[in-house]
Amino acid sequence: MAATALAFVAVLLLALVLDVVVMMALAALLTRSNPFAFLKHLVSAQLLALSSASTLVALPATVTTVAGSNRVSSPLAFIVCASGTVLNQTGSALYLSVATLFVLTASASGMSSDELTAVEALGNNVAMVFTNALIASVLSPLPAGGKTVALATTLGAIFRVTAGPRAVLLAFMAALEWITNPLVACVNVTNNALVAFVVAHYLDEERAAETVGERTERMEWQFDGLLAPRRNSRSATTAAYRAAAAGIPADSIATATTSSNPDQDDDRSIPGSSGRDREPLTMTMSPTATAMFRDPLATFNNRKGVPWTGSTAPLHAGADLPDDMLVDLYYKTPSLWLTSAAGAIGLVVGGLLNKYPVNEDAQLWIGLIGWLVIRALECLTLPLIFTSVTICFSNLVVSSKTRPVMTRMTIYFVLAALLASCVALAVAFCFAGTFTLKTDPPVTTTSFQFVLQCSNGQYFSSNGECVGLELHDGQVLTASNVTGLPDALQLSLATASGVFPDTQSLASQVVLFFGDLFTENITEAFVSVQFLGITIFSMLVGAALMTVYDPSTGELNHALVLIRQVHVVLEMILNWLVPYIPVGTVSMMTYSIMTGELSQQALSDSLYFTLAMVVALAANFFGVACVFYAILVRRNPLKFAWFLVPSAMYMLATGNYMATIPVLMRSLEKSRQVSRTLAQFTVCLGVSLCLCGTAVFFVVAPIFMAYTSGQEDVLTPARLVLLILLATVSSIGTPLVQGSALTFTCTIWRTLFTSQVPGSFAYVAAMEWVMYRLRRTYNIVAAAFIARILAEQLDETVEDEEDRAFLDQQLGMTHGPQ
Incomplete structure (x- = not known):
């Protein structure tokens, strides 16, 4: 069995290495550059994929290293690597194909002539390759044991080979996933990075090396128009309106406007720029500075004209004035x-x-x-x-x-x-x-034996699934109550907490x-x-x-x-x-x-x-x-x-x-x-x-x-x-x-x-x-x-x-x- 496992892993490893070599050759041909200089930045992501056996876990590291190579822009690296984690699982497709051929070859001696004919048919093998590629692209990333399930599906759907007699081989493949999954994840990460490398070359999305200051300036330029509203100069009338809306005396509000000139100093945004030395701040939060004083009926905004108790004059809000303040929320409490x-x-x-x-x-x-x-x-x-x-x-x-x-x-x-x-x-x-001795409630049977009868009238047997002709030919199974508690109580515990008391x-x-x-x-x-x-x-x-x-x-x-x-x-x-x-x-x-x-x-x-x-x-x-x-x-x-x-x-x-x-x-x-x-x-x-x-x-x-x-x-x-x-x-x-x-x-x-x-x-x-x-x-x-x-x-x-x-x-x- 050890020699069989070693042979399978060796063949799979060879196939994965060839896949990476082909991808590197294509990348070199399409970009006319050395892919090794790019892949050296990917080592940390590959090591994470090997240690976690998961392309999804390694995704953040993959995006970071690909963008850090200065050959792919950050947005493109994220888009390609994230979509590739689901749609570009070439390593998984290779694994499924190699595993399918391995199971068919190892079990060929026990196949009928019809099954051998189906296995050797070229059309079935081509269909197997396309099916594995589809499974790897649509259903990935597969959960633990999912590759074995997909393998059994391929055997039955394409080659008409039942998985029952090959259960030992399938279990063997599932047991080897702790070795094969890290290799497959590493290849998937590498291929996704190479795809991003090639796409960046054709979309002119390469990014030259830049300093931290240049990167910060670039990010500000990218997001300034999307997230930050332009701060236009405000008139004294608008400032006075905002003061009245907030319930603050107008003469205490500075009417100086905020300029959009980046060279203008704005000390209000710099930590520690307050006019007084502060002790550690309270961490309270209220939607507006006057929430505890305002009329609770003024719920949504400040254009309702609802005066507050400390205002000196009624508020008359014009329809053309901006609604600068957000929500003046009043927190209702239960009676x-x-x-x-x-x-x-x-x-x-x-x-x-x-x-x-x-x-x-x-x-x-x-x-x-x-x-x-x-x-x-x-x-x-x-x-x-x-x-x-x-x-x-x-x-x-x-x-x-x-x-x-x-x-x-x-x-x-x-x-x-x-x-x-x-x-x-x-x-x-x-x-x-007061805790007096009590008699134990009746305890149900903790174990019993039974035989399963199939729908064809025969019995489940160790010689085959449903081939037992008589009751004594059936496989005797034993059901045990692992806790020793009454069955109803045990079921209640398991349903509620998901843990059986005697198993952990x-x-x-x-x-x-x-x-x-x-x-x-x-x-x-x-x-x-x-x-x-x-x-x-x-x-x-x-x-x-x-x-x-x-x-x-x-x-x-x-x-x-x-x-x-x-x-x-x-x-x-x-x-x-x-x-x-x-x-x-x-x-x-x-x-x-x-x-x-x-x-x-x-x-x-x-x-x-x-x-x-x-x-x-x-x-x-x-x-x-x-x-x-x-x-x-x-x-x-x-x-x-x-x-x-x-x-x-x-x-x-x-x-x-x-x-x-x-x-x-x-x-x-x-x-x-x-x-x-x-x-x-x-x-x-x-x-x-x-x-x-x-x-x-x-x-x-x-x-x-x-x-x-x-x-x-x-x-x-x-x-x-x-x-x-x-x-x-x-x-x-x-x-x-x-x-x-x-x-x-x-x-x-x-x-x-x-x-x-x-x-x-x-x-x-x-x-x-x-x-x-x-x-x-x-x-x-x-x-x-x-x-x-x-x-x-x-x-x-x-x-x-x-x-x-x-x-x-x-x-x-x-x-x-x-």
Whole structure:
């Protein structure tokens, strides 16, 4: 087998080398230049393709090196290499052709005469070449194992050779992909670069070597007409109008116009050019400098003639005057009393309807409005997270608060989870006397044997697919329950979290969490709702936007301005949805309680476990969150908690993070105790990393399981200390999907105590419908409290409009005070 693998790899390598040689010869002939001088710049991209076995991963390096050769312009390098990654996969086409011939040759001895005739037919071989070229061009880049699937398709569709008898060869080809894929990716990268080289020669898109200054001047010339509006001189009348529109006294506005002469100094755009020495800036952001003073009814622009309370004269805007200011956005917040009343009404009505049989159609109608509100909020959440975090992190970078904010936030997140675990341990042992021994629920069969019968009446056999004539001729197969848990519960766990508790260790699950920090596909991250991956990506985008922005040019930071305008649009849509949050709360609360899968028997069996969880969460709220709030903020924590009631009620009603995040942001906005920027940034990170309620569950559930299964002797002091540490670490890495906490609970039990999860775990799983709502409610409350503490320590409790205006200038979103 080793000799066969070596022969195949050698033939493939020879074919790939010949392909590159042919491409180089064509490039030399068409461009009349030495291609080696061009390809020497491509070494780093080729090494990346070899190490990653992916043309897509190597695409940025390919574009950079091709453009860096000064033989291809940057736009052309990007267009050709990006399109070539999909359409010019010559290496993949060569691999498919060589692999097809290899499989046919290796299996020729077992073919019938008809199959041999089909293999030797010239037309079939030509069709095979064109098919492989089509597959490589249209379906590339193929995923892992995709080449083997395409190979099996070619064998059946063109040569009429069944893949079943050649399954061993196909598996052999799939096993060799770890060797062949890097070679194929390297050839694809090389060929794409050579194509760009030839196209640049014929389109006269070669670029001579240039200095950094020349490159900057060229880029400014290219994008000046596309992105930057021409700054024409403005009259004193227009300046006075803008002052009146902004609610600023006209005599305080300099009427000096901004000239388009590039030689004219513009000190307003240079960092540090302010008239006073500044402390680290606040990172607040408001759409306009007078947003907190203007009439909220003047929503869209400043030509409505709506005066503000500080204006000395009514505003009369002419139709011919320009609308220079953008959106004067008023942030609506959910009503505290209406949302609280809606939650209470939904709880009572849902509890009453739960006792009586209600038609399923009627249930759907009751929950319809709630589902519509949830879907609308979910549609906004992920884009809102992206725009909020991008703008917020840009503010952090400019205001020099990146390190203090990130350091304090990390400390508070870890400390909150650790203290929650400690308090939960104390509460669990206080309830230990009520955790009585329970009989294990009936366990279903963990394994069984069976034989498959085919549609032709015969049985699946090891001698062939469907050739067994009698039952005893069939292949005996064994199905096993890998967890030992009841089948229904196992299926629920696997469906919810995608992880079987017995197939991954705690370390592998935590490592899998850290792998989600950097998503490999941002579009897939939005589709699969990866909060943490989107947040980290947004932070990187925000930092990069401020790194590449040069304020000394006097130009706006166009990318950040665009993101901010998208953010304002999303906030405006959220304004339209906020009035319907109380209606959605009563609808979803009624529907959730009415259809809740919570039987009286399950509640009776798990009553003290539920009480222990409620008491542990309450003890954490009053004994940890409120105490730290009172010490660090020196205010009444209950007054701040009152503003969080709408978001808490909505989380209890829906149990949905995506739908509750906008409500939580607006609840913090209503409190006026945390700057909008810090609130949005902390909430976006807190819902992924500050899961204190989940840490409480990871402590209380194993202790309940130990006492109710008669295994309390495993709760030694050393294991309890490890339980606190594992609960803290696991809570930070828990996926935000329903049921994932049950998976981690099983893993923690197997890691610390015994290899077999006790049967009393079924009582824990029976209360998950209630538990995950309670956990998530406390999670968002803890994140809000941490945001308030950070705001107090970093002077981010109010919107400092003067610093905000200066900060917008530093961010490149304005040309300075008008």
